[in-house]
Amino acid sequence: MTLRGMLMVSGLLLAVMARSESCVDDDTGRTVCLTAPAQAIVALSPGATEILFSAGAGEQLVAAVNFSDYPPAAKKLPRVGTFKRLDLEAIVALQPDLVVAWGSGNPAEQVERLMSMGLPVYVSEPRKFEDVASNLERLGALAGTSSVATGAANAFRAGVAALQERYAKAAPVTVFYQVWEEPLMTVSDAHLISEAMQICGGVNVFGGLSALAPHISREAVLEKNPQVIVAGGMGEDNPQWLEPWKQFSSLQAVQKDNLFFIAPSSLQRPTPMMLTGTRTLCRHLETARARQ
Amino acid sequence: MPDSSYRYVFSLSLLMVASLLALLLAVAVGSVPVSLAELWALFSGRGLPLHQELVFGLRAPRALAAFATGGLLSLAGALMQVLLRNPLADPYVLGISGGAAVGALLSMLLGLGTAMVSGSAFTGAFISTLLVFGLAQGQGSWTPTRLLLTGVVVAAGWGALITFMLTLGSAQQLPGMLYWLMGDLSYARSPWLAWLVLILALLLTLPLGRSLNVLARGPLQAAALGVAVKPLAWCVYGLASLLTAAAVTTAGSIGFVGLIVPHMLRLVLGNDQRMILPASVLAGGALLTVADTVARTIIAPQQLPVGVITALIGVPVFLFLLYRSR
Numbered sequence: 001m002t003l004r005g006m007l008m009v010s011g012l013l014l015a016v017m018a019r020s021e022s023c024v025d026d027d028t029g030r031t032v033c034l035t036a037p038a039q040a041i042v043a044l045s046p047g048a049t050e051i052l053f054s055a056g057a058g059e060q061l062v063a064a065v066n067f068s069d070y071p072p073a074a075k076k077l078p079r080v081g082t083f084k085r086l087d088l089e090a091i092v093a094l095q096p097d098l099v100v101a102w103g104s105g106n107p108a109e110q111v112e113r114l115m116s117m118g119l120p121v122y123v124s125e126p127r128k129f130e131d132v133a134s135n136l137e138r139l140g141a142l143a144g145t146s147s148v149a150t151g152a153a154n155a156f157r158a159g160v161a162a163l164q165e166r167y168a169k170a171a172p173v174t175v176f177y178q179v180w181e182e183p184l185m186t187v188s189d190a191h192l193i194s195e196a197m198q199i200c201g202g203v204n205v206f207g208g209l210s211a212l213a214p215h216i217s218r219e220a221v222l223e224k225n226p227q228v229i230v231a232g233g234m235g236e237d238n239p240q241w242l243e244p245w246k247q248f249s250s251l252q253a254v255q256k257d258n259l260f261f262i263a264p265s266s267l268q269r270p271t272p273m274m275l276t277g278t279r280t281l282c283r284h285l286e287t288a289r290a291r292q
Numbered sequence: 293m294p295d296s297s298y299r300y301v302f303s304l305s306l307l308m309v310a311s312l313l314a315l316l317l318a319v320a321v322g323s324v325p326v327s328l329a330e331l332w333a334l335f336s337g338r339g340l341p342l343h344q345e346l347v348f349g350l351r352a353p354r355a356l357a358a359f360a361t362g363g364l365l366s367l368a369g370a371l372m373q374v375l376l377r378n379p380l381a382d383p384y385v386l387g388i389s390g391g392a393a394v395g396a397l398l399s400m401l402l403g404l405g406t407a408m409v410s411g412s413a414f415t416g417a418f419i420s421t422l423l424v425f426g427l428a429q430g431q432g433s434w435t436p437t438r439l440l441l442t443g444v445v446v447a448a449g450w451g452a453l454i455t456f457m458l459t460l461g462s463a464q465q466l467p468g469m470l471y472w473l474m475g476d477l478s479y480a481r482s483p484w485l486a487w488l489v490l491i492l493a494l495l496l497t498l499p500l501g502r503s504l505n506v507l508a509r510g511p512l513q514a515a516a517l518g519v520a521v522k523p524l525a526w527c528v529y530g531l532a533s534l535l536t537a538a539a540v541t542t543a544g545s546i547g548f549v550g551l552i553v554p555h556m557l558r559l560v561l562g563n564d565q566r567m568i569l570p571a572s573v574l575a576g577g578a579l580l581t582v583a584d585t586v587a588r589t590i591i592a593p594q595q596l597p598v599g600v601i602t603a604l605i606g607v608p609v610f611l612f613l614l615y616r617s618r
Contacts (some may be wrong), residue, residue, distance in 0.1 A: 066594070080593050084467065085478050087593035088350050093324040093342065104464035107471045108406055109479040117349050125464075212463040 024138040027103060027125040034120060037144025038098035042091055044111075045083050045102035048124050049074045050271040051132070052100065055140040056148025062094050070265065070273070086110050092117060098142055100124055126270035129195055133157050136272070152272060159275045163199050163282055170201035171292075173285050176226040176253070177204065179268070181234075181241045183215045192270055200282035202228070222248060228288045229253045230281065232264035256291045260284040300567055307574035311359070314578040318355035318585045319347050323592040358477050358584040358598075359577035360486035361543045362553075366576025367493060368535035369550030370557075370568055374508045375528045376436045382551035383536040386443030386529075389545040390450025391420025392537060396472050397457045400465055409472070410481055410541050417537030420446060425529065435511065439529070475544030476597045477584045482542075489538035493531055494573055501566030504528070508565065548602050549576050552610050559613040579605065 023033040040062045043049040049068040052061055064077040065086070080094075081087035083105045091099065096119060101111045103125030115121050122142065126132045133153040140149020175197050179185045187193045189207035197204050205224040206216060221229075229251070231241040239261035248254055262284070267277030320331055326343050333339040334347055368383035376385070383389070395416020399409045428442040454473070461469050471479050497504075503524055506514045511521045539546070553576040554568060561567050583601040590596065 078593075081595050084471065085476075085595040085597075087323055087588070087595055089323040089346055089588075090593045092345055092350060095342065105467055107479050108468055109471075109481060112406060113350070117345060215459075 022141050022144075024122075024141050026122045026138070027131065027135070028123045030123065032098075032120055032122045032142065034098065034142050036097075038096075038120075038142050040094060040096045041098045041100065041143065042080060042094060042096040043068065043100045044080075044086060044106050045100075045124070046070070046074075047126075047269045047271050048100040048102060049077070050269065050273065051124065051126075051135050052139055052143070054149075054152045054272045055136045055143065056145035056152070057139060057143035060143055060145075062096060063091070070271075088113060092119070098122060100139065126192070127190070128192065129160050129199075129274065130157075132270055132272060132274060156272050156275055160199060160278070163278060167199065167201035167282060167285075170286070171289055172201055172203050173228055173288050174205050174224070174226045175202040175228045175230060175285070176206065176221055176224065178229065178231040178241055179213055180232075184218060184221075185213050185215055187213055192274065193267055196267065196274065196278040196281055197285075199278055200285045202281070202285050218244075218248075222251065225250070225252055227252050227256070227292070228258045228260065228285060230260045230262055230284065232268060233261060237263065256288065258284075258288040258291060260287075303561055303567065304570060304574070307571055307578070311574045311578045311581075314581040314585075315355050315359060318358065318581050319351045321585055321589055322346065322351055323589065353483055354477055354480055354584065354588075355581055357480035357483035357486065357542055358581045360483050360490050361477070361480070361539045361546060362549050362580025363490050363573040363577035364486055364493075364535045364539035364542075365546065365550035365580075366553040366572035367490070367497070367569060368532045368539065369576075370554035370565075370572045371497070371504075371528050371532040371535070372550075373554055374504050374565060375525060375532065376440050377508070377510065378436070378440060379555065380551075381440070382547075383532065383539065384545055384547075384550070385440070385447070386424055386533070387420050387447030387450050388417045388533050388536040389540045390447045390454065391423075392417040392540040393473055393545070394450050394453050394457070395419075397454060397461075397469050400469055400472070401457060401461060403465075406481070414537055414541045417533065417540060420450065421530070421533040421537070425526070436525075439525075472544055474597060475540075475546040475599070477543050477546075477580075478588070478595055478597075480543045486538050486542040489534060490573065493535050494570065496531060497569050498566070500524070500528070501564070501569060504565040504569075505563075508563065546580070546602070547599055548606060549580055552606050553579060556606075556610055556613055559617050 021033055021035050023031055025031050039060055041052060041057060041060050042063045043052055043061060044065055046068040049064045050070050052058060053071050053074060058073060061077055063080045064074055066079055066082045068074045080090045083102060084107060088110060099114055099119050099121045101121050101123045103123045111121060124135055126135055133156050136149045136153040140146045177186055177193055179187055186206045188209040188211060189204060190212050194204045194207055205226045206214060229245055233239060233241050242259040242261060245259060246254055253259060262277055262280050266273050320326060324346055330339060330343055334343055365383050372381040372383060373379060392413040396409050396413040399412040424443050424446050428439045458469060503519050506517050506519050507524060515521050554572050557568055557571050557575055561571060583605055584598045587596040587598045587601045
């Protein structure tokens with residue numbers, strides 16, 4: 001090969017490398033490829049918005065859905081409807097180069113319509129702590145903010161690992177977590193919240209149920225007689241759901257006053273915020289251990 | 293009668309124009325403004341790529357789905373009201389939407405894709421139709437009451453199954469299932485099946501108008517006047533079921549249109565099925581298209597369910613017509 005030919009080949013190679021196509025698999029296993037870092041991202045769930053901000057891609061977000069309230073900068077983003085009824089026209093008009101959808105929250109028909117129109121759609125569906133970290137990394141890779149995203153993912157993993165290590169030998173505490181009041185709902189071991197309990201050395205009394213968020217009766221809770229009752233609530237500071245339990249003095253949790261409230265936003269959204277919620281949960285379980 | 297045929301042509305032409313205007317409105321209006329001049333440029337093959345995507349990729353399929361669904365439901369409603377001789381009859385009263393919903397939810401529980409969900413919804417509607425047909429045959433003669441009671445009870449059975457499946461559904465599947473049940477054009481699927489069924493059904497029903505007029509007076513009178521009541525009744529039942537199945541498969545069970553549009557038209561145009569059936573298709577299609585356009589634009593980017601708007605437009609208009617007619 002002549003020198004000129006070699007130069008041409010290497011020039012081509014450089015050009016290909018400079019285009020730097022990045023590909024990642026989303027949570028449904030589809031491969032999403034972008035030829036350049038995403039500059040106009042639309043997030044179709046509050047959780048996706050939060051993950052994108054943590055991954056350092058907040059600047060590139062051009063729109064979100066209603067109730068995307070964290071971090072505070074997310075409140076200023078233009079809206080494209082609610083997560084369950086998207087304004088497809090508004091999304092298409094923004095000409096996004098990446099759409100981050102919510103696998104189990106957005107209507108499948110609407111997400112498929114966006115895909116069929118040729119928009120790159122990444123479907124996010126974190127079910128485990130590790131999924132939160134890997135979503136950070138993958139979205140960071142697509143947005144060209146890998147350094148921030150990797151940092152956030154590693155900080156998240158390290159935080160989880162530290163909690164795990166700290167409570168690895170702690171005495172197991174049986175926990176009932178109340179997701180909703182009417183109907184009374186809890187979570188099974190398939191849920192992230194149950195994973196948070198395990199990290200803190202807690203045992204979910206309803207962990208073995210098959211549904212992800214099973215409906216249960218008060219009677220079932222009395223029968224399981226958990227050492228700790230943790231409840232979310234409607235709103236960030238509303239421990240009302242704990243009140244009805246106080247009439248059941250046969251419950252260990254009531255006798256030892258182990259009734260705790262944790263703000264739902266810190267434990268019920270599959271985002272890096274889970275770490276904060278898990279820390280609170282671990283602290284409450286530690287309090288409960290001291291009271292045994 | 294030249295006078296009545298003049299009225300026939302005039303009313304239908306008016307509704308045809310209204311339908312075309314409704315469809316035009318639906319492609320012209322949205323969250324992103326597209327002017328009439330830009331729209332014209334699009335239709336003559338020019339125009340911005342973004343506008344092309346908006347109008348041909350999003351608005352047109354949705355408007356076509358809305359029109360076809362509205363037309364199907366109104367025609368099915370008009371047929372059911374004649375068949376059952378009951379003013380409260382709507383396309384869903386005989387359990388067809390229930391059967392479709394059970395089919396759709398079952399395939400969602402099994403984790404099948406959206407194409408399979410539509411297929412099994414249609415199959416569910418078909419099974420429900422056959423079930424009601426078989427049970428309502430019975431031993432004795434055909435009566436609207438027997439058909440109505442059979443249908444209502446089968447519908448109640450489907451309702452129980454739907455509730456049961458919603459309890460079984462996991463938290464991941466539940467939103468999808470509820471979206472399907474809600475019935476809304478935001479989640480509308482491809483409109484072509486609906487159009488095919490609509491046009492075929494309209495061609496089939498037009499020659500039946502005269503016999504249906506007789507049937508509307510009751511099966512005994514119809515038989516006395518030489519109409520083969522049983523075959524006609526089952527043919528109408530089959531048609532109405534097919535129409536409903538196509539509508540539900542396209543956009544879920546959208547309420548209200550099938551009940552109210554035929555009644556409105558009867559109040560204005562009189563109870564001649566030759567007029568009412570085609571008029572129902574046009575008026576129902578136009579109403580749902582306009583309602584859906586309003587639903588997706590009035591508080592955009594928030595999107596409303598179309599049922600809110602159909603009721604908001606339909607209820608006052610219907611009550612006014614009813615009050616005036618006495």
